[in-house]
Amino acid sequence: MKKEIKSILSSLGINNNQLGCSSGDKWIGTGPKIITNSPVDGDQLISIISASIEDYESIIEKAEYGFKIFRKIPAPKRGELVRQFGDELRSQKENLGKLVSYEMGKSYQEGLGEVQEMIDICDFAVGLSRQLNGLTMHSERPLHRMYDQYHPLGVVGIISAFNFPVAVWSWNVTLAWVCGNVCVSKPSEKTPLCSIACQNIIEKVLTKNNMPEGISSLINGGSDVGKWLSEDRRIPLISATGSTAMGRKVAEAVGKRLGKTLLELGGNNAIIVTKNADIKMTVIGSIFGAVGTCGQRCTSTRRLIVHEKVYSKVIKALKKGYQQLRIGNPLDGNNHIGPLIDKNAVREYVDAILQAEKQGAKWIIKGRALSGKGYESGCYVSPSIAEINADAQIVQTETFAPLLYVIKYSGELNNAIEIQNNVSQGLSSAIMTNNIQEAEAFLSHWGSDCGIANVNIGTSGAEIGGAFGGEKDTGGGRESGSDAWKIYMRRQTNTINYSTDLPLAQGIKFDI
Numbered sequence: 001m002k003k004e005i006k007s008i009l010s011s012l013g014i015n016n017n018q019l020g021c022s023s024g025d026k027w028i029g030t031g032p033k034i035i036t037n038s039p040v041d042g043d044q045l046i047s048i049i050s051a052s053i054e055d056y057e058s059i060i061e062k063a064e065y066g067f068k069i070f071r072k073i074p075a076p077k078r079g080e081l082v083r084q085f086g087d088e089l090r091s092q093k094e095n096l097g098k099l100v101s102y103e104m105g106k107s108y109q110e111g112l113g114e115v116q117e118m119i120d121i122c123d124f125a126v127g128l129s130r131q132l133n134g135l136t137m138h139s140e141r142p143l144h145r146m147y148d149q150y151h152p153l154g155v156v157g158i159i160s161a162f163n164f165p166v167a168v169w170s171w172n173v174t175l176a177w178v179c180g181n182v183c184v185s186k187p188s189e190k191t192p193l194c195s196i197a198c199q200n201i202i203e204k205v206l207t208k209n210n211m212p213e214g215i216s217s218l219i220n221g222g223s224d225v226g227k228w229l230s231e232d233r234r235i236p237l238i239s240a241t242g243s244t245a246m247g248r249k250v251a252e253a254v255g256k257r258l259g260k261t262l263l264e265l266g267g268n269n270a271i272i273v274t275k276n277a278d279i280k281m282t283v284i285g286s287i288f289g290a291v292g293t294c295g296q297r298c299t300s301t302r303r304l305i306v307h308e309k310v311y312s313k314v315i316k317a318l319k320k321g322y323q324q325l326r327i328g329n330p331l332d333g334n335n336h337i338g339p340l341i342d343k344n345a346v347r348e349y350v351d352a353i354l355q356a357e358k359q360g361a362k363w364i365i366k367g368r369a370l371s372g373k374g375y376e377s378g379c380y381v382s383p384s385i386a387e388i389n390a391d392a393q394i395v396q397t398e399t400f401a402p403l404l405y406v407i408k409y410s411g412e413l414n415n416a417i418e419i420q421n422n423v424s425q426g427l428s429s430a431i432m433t434n435n436i437q438e439a440e441a442f443l444s445h446w447g448s449d450c451g452i453a454n455v456n457i458g459t460s461g462a463e464i465g466g467a468f469g470g471e472k473d474t475g476g477g478r479e480s481g482s483d484a485w486k487i488y489m490r491r492q493t494n495t496i497n498y499s500t501d502l503p504l505a506q507g508i509k510f511d512i
Contacts, residue, residue, distance in 0.1 A: 004098075005043075005099075005102055008102075011092070012095055012096065012099065012196075012197040012200060012201070014193060014196050014197060014200065015046075016046060018048070018200075020050050020218075020219070020220030021051045021218060021219050021220060021221075023058070023066075023214045023216075024062070025203050028058070029055060030051075030055055031049060031051050031055065032049075033047050033049060034048050034049075034189050034220060035047040036190060036191070036192065037377070039104070039338075039342060039379035040105060040379075042376055042378065042379075048220055050222065050225070051219045051225055055219070056225065056228050059184060059217045060232065062213045063183075065212065066182045066211075066212045067154050067181065067182045067214065070182055070212070070215050073180075075132055078180065079126045080129075081205055081206065082125045082126055082129070082177055084205045085122055085205050086118075086119050086122030086126070088202075088205060089115060089118050089122065092115075092197075092201060093116070093119070096111075096115050096166065096194075099111075099193060100115070100166060100194055101338070103165070103191050103193050104162060104163065104165055104194070104341065105330055105338045105339040106163075106293045106330055106338055107293075107330040107338055108330060108333060110293060114164060115166065115167075117464060118170040121167075121170050121175075121480060124481060125174035125177070128175065128178055128485055129178040132179065134147055134148040134149040134150055141497075141503050142499065142503075143501075144495060144498070145496045146493065148491060148492060148493045149494060150486065150489035150492070151180070151489060152488070152490075153179075153236040153237050153260075153489060155234060155235045155236070156176045156182070156236075156488060157186070157229040157237065157238045157239070158183055158184070158185040158239050159186045159226050159229065159239070159242065159246075160172075160186070160241050160242075161298075162188035163296045163341075163400075164297075165188065165191035165195065166194050166197075166198055168241050169185060169187065172239045172262075173202075173216065175479075175484065175485045179485060179488040181488055182215045183216055183217065185199075185216075185219070187218070187220065190341055195220065196218070199216060202216045226240075226246075226250065230253035230254050231256075237259065237262065238260070239262040239263075239264075239487075240262070241265075242264075244398075244424075244425070244473045244474075244475075247475050250263065260487070261477070262477040262487050263474075263477040264298065264474070264475060265298075265470075265473060266474060267297075267298040267425050267459075267470065268424070269289070269430075269459035270302065270304070270419075270420040270429055270430075270459070271285065271301055271304055271432060271458060271459060272413070272416045272417070272420060272430070272442065273305065273306040273432045274416070275307040275309040277433050278432065278456070279313050279317055281432060283317040285301075285430065285432065285457055285459075286301055286304055286404070286458065288458060289430075289458035289460040290402055290404040291325060292461075293338075294337055294338055294381070295383070295399075295401045295403065296400050296401070297460055297461075298427055298428075298474075299459050299460045299461065300400075300402075300460055301430075301458060302398065302399070302403070302404065303404075303405045303406075304404060304406045305390075305419050306407070306408055307408075314406075315406070318406075319385075322365055322383065322385065325337055325383065327380060327381075327382060328374050328375075328380075329374065339379035339381075340400075346378065348399070348400070349367070349381055349399065349401035349402075349403065350368070350369055352399040352403055353367065356403070359388070359389075359392040360388060361386035361387065362388070363384070363386055363387075364385040364386065364387055365382075366384055367382040367384035369381050381402065382402075383404070384402065387407075387408075389407070390407045390419045390422070396423055413438050414441075417442065424472055425472060426449050426472035426474050427452060427469070427470030427474040428450055428454070429452065429459060430453070430455070430458055431453075431454070431455055433455070439455045439456075450474075451467075451468075451469045451471050451478070452468070452469075452470065464480045464481050465482070466480070466481045467482035467483070468484075
């Protein structure tokens, strides 16, 4: 494994001379060391140097300078840079996918899928670069024309999470770039190598096209870097992905200076299984949603709300499906579940199991921490399924692990929707039904209160063409497709008077 990973790092341009911060092709870092261990086998990865406040100031100054040049480049030309970035990602897909798998712990297939999301959002952004359209309005005044247009904001700060170390970053930067912004990224300190690989790839494109420093900047470090970004008035927008607790701190700091935030925070996602559901589709969607990425997706399925008439069938099918799951090295294509991100995540999972038990959980399958051959890193666990009351306190929280709560409901669909909506998070939701009335009710304004609502597919995953995000404690932000690009721009209304008169409001006149 060490030899293969060393080769992958080399192919991605990562070596011991790359510290932790960059606004171009030069690397700096004078802060504390960051040392991470792969959750796959426990091996220590390359240590990097995080940012000091002096490093931070240097990078922000270069970003401001880069923006003054970059904003004047026509949007389709900026789109061409993103197109080239997508081509570089295609050529490095296998290497970057393996690095994501090894550093974060998700399966190799999921790592490849994450890089494919990057490629897809590049394609989307290239098309978008020719469609940054405003509206034209009719003026009530004669010989006047009105329209609105969108301008870049400036320096966009991006705080990203460990579970999608490259894809969510790309959702932000590709749209921000075609909109004319420059980006300063602060990745999770748990996955710094993925961020360095991405900086190397985009910097290759920018250098080839003689672009200035500061268009893409990277600042590795801890929560202090996030605090610097959030409090910096030079950064009009902070896009932050992570826990609700982290998001509250970011929102408070940015709101205090009247900046803008794009928040993608926690999820407590549910699948409603009605008496009209296809059981096979239900189980496939539920298992992938609950155990994919070892339950460490913001869209992971946490709750299964099942009608009493099909409850026993669903439980039987779930047990059969879980028995087929293989846990182990995520780079081995025969395995379905890799490790949690670190030993602390394992401790939190084990604690959640104990808390659920105290709150009345009845175990359908009780998971545990795994040890022994193949599990030497101490980050592997087996998944759990618990039958529990919907009102249990543990059900209201998000455990970032493969812990699925099954809740029985009776009567009408409204009862299930009420259970689903009765949590503080509002990211992803799904209903399994072959009844069109149930499906439409679920999608109506009195149905799911989540930002994502699916019919006959699970909660996990999303296509880049749609806006991604959720309500309530999930933060209200939207990334990726649809018109999510507008958050990265400032809106301006323009009125042009091409007459020889100047009509004033309320009929006011001056005798001049």
